[in-house]
Amino acid sequence: MRMQKQTETTELINTKRNFKWDEPTVKSIIRDMGLKVTQQRMIILKCLLSGRDHITAQELFEAVIKKDPSLGFATVYRFLKQLTEQDLVTEVRMGGLPARYEWAKKKKHHDHLTCKQCGAICEFENQQIELLQKQIAKNFGYILTGHILELYGLCPSCQKEEGLLPIGDT
Amino acid sequence: MRMQKQTETTELINTKRNFKWDEPTVKSIIRDMGLKVTQQRMIILKCLLSGRDHITAQELFEAVIKKDPSLGFATVYRFLKQLTEQDLVTEVRMGGLPARYEWAKKKKHHDHLTCKQCGAICEFENQQIELLQKQIAKNFGYILTGHILELYGLCPSCQKEEGLLPIGDT
DNA sequence: AGGTAAATGAGAATCATTTTTATTTAGATT
DNA sequence: AATCTAAATAAAAATGATTCTCATTTACCT
Ligand SMILES: [Mn+2]
Ligand SMILES: [Mn+2]
Ligand SMILES: [Zn+2]
Ligand SMILES: [Zn+2]
Numbered sequence: 129m130r131m132q133k134q135t136e137t138t139e140l141i142n143t144k145r146n147f148k149w150d151e152p153t154v155k156s157i158i159r160d161m162g163l164k165v166t167q168q169r170m171i172i173l174k175c176l177l178s179g180r181d182h183i184t185a186q187e188l189f190e191a192v193i194k195k196d197p198s199l200g201f202a203t204v205y206r207f208l209k210q211l212t213e214q215d216l217v218t219e220v221r222m223g224g225l226p227a228r229y230e231w232a233k234k235k236k237h238h239d240h241l242t243c244k245q246c247g248a249i250c251e252f253e254n255q256q257i258e259l260l261q262k263q264i265a266k267n268f269g270y271i272l273t274g275h276i277l278e279l280y281g282l283c284p285s286c287q288k289e290e291g292l293l294p295i296g297d298t
Numbered sequence: 299m300r301m302q303k304q305t306e307t308t309e310l311i312n313t314k315r316n317f318k319w320d321e322p323t324v325k326s327i328i329r330d331m332g333l334k335v336t337q338q339r340m341i342i343l344k345c346l347l348s349g350r351d352h353i354t355a356q357e358l359f360e361a362v363i364k365k366d367p368s369l370g371f372a373t374v375y376r377f378l379k380q381l382t383e384q385d386l387v388t389e390v391r392m393g394g395l396p397a398r399y400e401w402a403k404k405k406k407h408h409d410h411l412t413c414k415q416c417g418a419i420c421e422f423e424n425q426q427i428e429l430l431q432k433q434i435a436k437n438f439g440y441i442l443t444g445h446i447l448e449l450y451g452l453c454p455s456c457q458k459e460e461g462l463l464p465i466g467d468t
Numbered sequence: 469a470g471g472t473a474a475a476t477g478a479g480a481a482t483c484a485t486t487t488t489t490a491t492t493t494a495g496a497t498t
Numbered sequence: 499a500a501t502c503t504a505a506a507t508a509a510a511a512a513t514g515a516t517t518c519t520c521a522t523t524t525a526c527c528t
Binding site for chain 3: 333334336338339368369370371372373376394
């Protein structure tokens with residue numbers, strides 16, 4: 129979660145939460161999905177909306193059981209899947225690691241640059257790359273329906289503290 | 299596995315097997331890895347080298363037990379991991395699906411364009427994208443160490459036969 | 469041929485995710 | 499407000515890919 133200057137075509141993504149997630153708003157998100165408004169869904173959604181970006185199902189579950197220890201993790205997975213299917217959250221999968229989720233609504237498409245050392249994630253979008261991808265698909269006669277672009281590297285602070293820290297968060 | 303015209307900066311990758319994988323060659327690959335030359339490693343490697351690209355561990359295992367039904371799948375996984383660690387094979391992971399492996403030696407870096415419908419895979423490399431990736435990382439102050447770029451779409455033949463065929467191979 | 473570290477097979481373990489099932493509940497309908 | 503029913507839940511088992519453990523076997527250096 130560190131940002132710096134950018135080329136004209138690469139833009140940073142607003143990671144801010146500039147909408148109010150009050151009770152009625154959260155309720156109507158669930159209702160608009162065509163689902164019943166349950167206490168567990170309210171809790172899960174609130175935790176998702178107010179928690180960190182790129183959260184894992186496990187992390188979300190841990191946040192959720194602080195509010196209701198009886199809530200099951202299958203419910204978290206189930207609801208996350210529904211949110212993903214309805215494109216309200218984006219599922220980010222890197223390698224064999226657990227999937228990470230982020231609220232997609234009101235946040236445009238973007239890709240990720242992740243620090244291998246500490247896990248810090250930068251979000252970006254580069255129009256030139258997006259365009260080149262379309263051209264490549266076209267050259268092969270394909271209709272492009274999606275893509276995954278994940279960059280991996282060493283973040284500035286991990287470059288200094290060369291080598292020996294635990295894999296942490298954001 | 300379908301190829302068409304390309305822009306100057308996007309090149310197709312040779313998917314041909316233009317080297318001879320005779321007994322002594324296969325043996326020395328294993329020996330050069332600093333490993334003992336066992337019958338199971340010979341079999342696994344031969345199957346890998348002569349089989350399809352982007353093979354899964356399971357598929358490789360199935361090919362392997364045709365030559366030696368007693369060979370265990372842990373041995374396949376183990377050896378694949380060692381090959382991956384020594385950069386002799388590349389591990390391609392997409393989403394939560396099983397990893398796929400391909401012989402990396404004598405084949406330059408490339409990315410993949412996969413048909414969502416039938417699984418057909420095109421390989422490409424685009425120098426412009428590679429360059430842009432480096433710039434993006436640099437703009438964030440990161441040192442780029444790797445990337446995953448996977449494009450998804452509908453291949454030409456699946457565009458015709460709209461919709462209803464089983465998920466096949468390559 | 470003998471010694472030993474490395475390799476193997478079989479199966480258990482792990483880890484993320486999904487499915488199953490019996491029970492509860494939201495919300496529509498009296 | 500009481501009743502109904504499809505949908506939702508918790509808990510636990512199942513799944514599927516991959517890794518690990520460990521007792522046994524084997525490659526290869528003397
Ligand atoms: Mn993101
Ligand atoms: Mn490939
Ligand atoms: Zn870092
Ligand atoms: Zn296809």
